[in-house]
Amino acid sequence: MDQAPSVILGLCSYTHDSAAALLVDGQLVGFVEEERLSQKKHTKDYPRHAVEWLLGEAGLSATDVDVVAYNFRPARYLLESPAALRLALSPTTRDRAVPRARGFAKVAMRTQLRVRDLGRRFPAARVSPVLHHRAHQLTAFAASGWNESAVLVVDSLGERQTTTIAHGHDTLRPRTRTLETINDPASLGYVYGAVTEHLGWRRGDEEGTLMALAALGNPGRFRELFARAVRVTPTGFTVDPLYFPPRVLTSGYPRTARRFIDATCPKRHPSEPLRDVHRDLAAALQERTEQVMLHLARRARTVTGSRRLCVGGGVATNCVSIGRIIEAGVFDEVFVPPAPGDAGTAIGAAIAVHHDSRAPQPMSGVTRACYLGPSFQGTSLDLTPWPGLQEKALGAEAAEFLAEQLASGLVVGLFQGRVEAGPRALGNRSILASPREPGVIERLNATVKFREPFRPFAPMVLAERASEFFTLGQEAPYMSMASGVTDKARELVPAIVHANGTSRLQTVTHAQNPFIHEVLSAFARRTGIPVLINTSLNVMGKPICGTPEMALDCLANSGLDALLLEGRWITK
The missing domain is CATH 3.30.420.40 (ATPase, nucleotide binding domain)
Incomplete structure (x- = not known):
């Protein structure tokens, strides 16, 4: 019997939201979306920067990769071509039958070429295509940490599937069994x-x-x-x-x-x-x-x-x-996992290969993990390209200092620790503001984010005090759930309540993010309110800032008052 692979590289590439994840002996080394490093939002390019960082983090080279897990299976597209021809039987869909059949066949061939391209990039590795919805299922279920659950995946298209219902089992060796499927064109x-x-x-x-x-x-x-x-x-x-x-x-x-x-x-x-x-x-x-x-x-x-x-x-x-x-x-x-979209399937594809290989090592590093990308702690900083910016170092009082600045009305960018997985900033690449400040939503939309005035801003809250302000009744660590609000929230922090009476909240525990928990606690001591506005560290049309250079550009070219970058307070 062949030896189980010890190094599995999971990839989302060539479509949109390119990303990479790395498993070594069942341990998730890391995961990052390419846009956070390349500055190209929703990029479909091969995730070169992400792969280089992951291999460097593990002390490996491309020749050490045993399997490349890809998040699509080319042959599955081909099954749709004969089915598409049945559309010719209806006058409503007749004109789409042949182009649809031809399009799915073309994508099947294109995906196969992509698989071959990955093989050339990793000549010592086997390339293993993984069914797209299976990758989604495993990403969600493995991150939950539950021993069993229902798993619902709903997207636009994965090969032919648009909706699947599965049953997930086992925390250490996560697996899912698909029970029902809805195929395109029902999407x-x-x-x-x-x-x-x-x-x-x-x-x-x-x-x-x-x-x-x-x-x-x-x-x-x-x-x-x-x-x-x-x-x-x-x-x-x-x-x-x-x-x-x-x-x-x-x-x-x-x-x-x-x-x-x-x-x-x-x-x-x-x-x-x-x-x-x-x-x-x-x-x-x-x-x-x-x-x-x-x-x-x-x-x-x-x-x-x-x-x-x-x-x-x-x-x-x-x-x-x-x-x-x-x-x-x-x-x-x-x-809902921190990266429920296609980028996250890089993790799920790697998990699928790990499971199918019957590797002896159990999975680790995935459960309830969201800070999975590069960290730049200890990196030297040269502000020369940004004339007018100045810095001062903060010590152990950084959380108290930041809370004081936020309570005084400043809008501050925060860059600390490892990059978040997924589309939401969760306190490591965030813009923070006081929800008590008059006109804060208008200011954020007009001068910081440069986006539509009707867009709401999400709150982060101390998990232990969430029930005072929100009615959700469960933790929401990844800002993926809209919650109703209490009368107290409407009275004290109306800025975080959208027109439909909800807020997309993030609950923060000390175990999840000690620094943010400390900032929220310090802000609550000053104001009585354990809630801050939290939006992503970027401006409209740009990806979340994954590197210090991106964060400094964001400060220099937006209405941010300051940036706290790895313990350094940077102002204009």
Whole structure:
């Protein structure tokens, strides 16, 4: 029998949100998204910087890699080509049948070429393609630390699959068994992306903007339309091609049909002012998304019998939907990993290979871990490229000093420790501000983040005092769940309450992030409030700052008052 691989490199590459993860003898060495190091947001490039950092961290070279785990299986795309030809039987979808079949076949070949490219980069390694949804499932379940749970993955497309319900087992050797599958063209992620694009935002990037806008609209205006367009079935849902034509994996094929446009509004240009019809359309889409996600969660409860749920895939970043599932009480607890989207599948793909190889070592380093990327502690700092910036070193009093500055009204960038996994800043690459400061939301949107004025800002709160301000009833360590708020929150920190009455909170324990816990505690001693505004250390259109240079650029080119970078207080 061949020896089990000891070095497994998991990759998400060539599509979007490139990332890499490294397992050595079952231990997760680290994980990082390429954009945090390359400064190219949502990059699809081979994650060169991420791989170099991981191998250097482990003291290895490319020739030491035993297996490269890739997050797609090329052959699975081919199964859709004959199925696509059946669309020719309906006059509604006839014109898409052949292009769809051809597109899936082309992507299958393209993915196989990508697998070969990885083989050339690692000539001593075996390249192992992993089913995309399986990678999502394992990313979510392994991070939960639970011995068993239901696992729901909802995204736009993974080979053919768009939705899977699985049962996860075993903490030390995590595995999942898929019980039910929904294939494309029934895709909730596809529909959400189509409407995002129709309303003038970038599909695959700005769906969160649409979710925020939804709180300002009236869903009743288009409620019946979405009930027809996305129909719930006993085991899942379907998408009506009269409103959203089947996907063609080639450019030039619109995702919204003439019937949808006639019943709603013309496509909005990004520079066009927002009107009520745009807000109402976003609200109806969001409402239907929440309804379908809750229906799928109930289905997962039925088919698995589990009292716990892990959720993964791109649609899992829809924090309001996750909050609705929690509020419904279908499960005792719901978990979303820090990187539920495609980037995180680099971890899941590596776990899949580790499990399939029957390696003797149990998994470690994944459970409840979110600070997985590079750290720059002890790195020398040269401020010469940023004239006008000045620094002073802070000692053991850094947390107290930062809390004092925040309480006085400053907006401060924070760069400390290892880079967070996933799309949310969790205190290591954050912008912090006091929720008590008048006009703080307007200031952050206009002069710091440079984004739409209706976008809300998320709070971080001491976990032990969360129930005073939020009604979620469980921990939310990765800012992936929207919670209702208490009267105390509305009275004392209205800045963190969105128009729909929710907040996308992050609960912070001392074990998770000692420094942030200390800052929150110090801020509470000064103000009586254990809550801070927390948004990512970046400006609109740029990735979260993964390196000191990126953070200094952010300070120099935004309305930030100061940056606390590894114990150094930097001001303009």
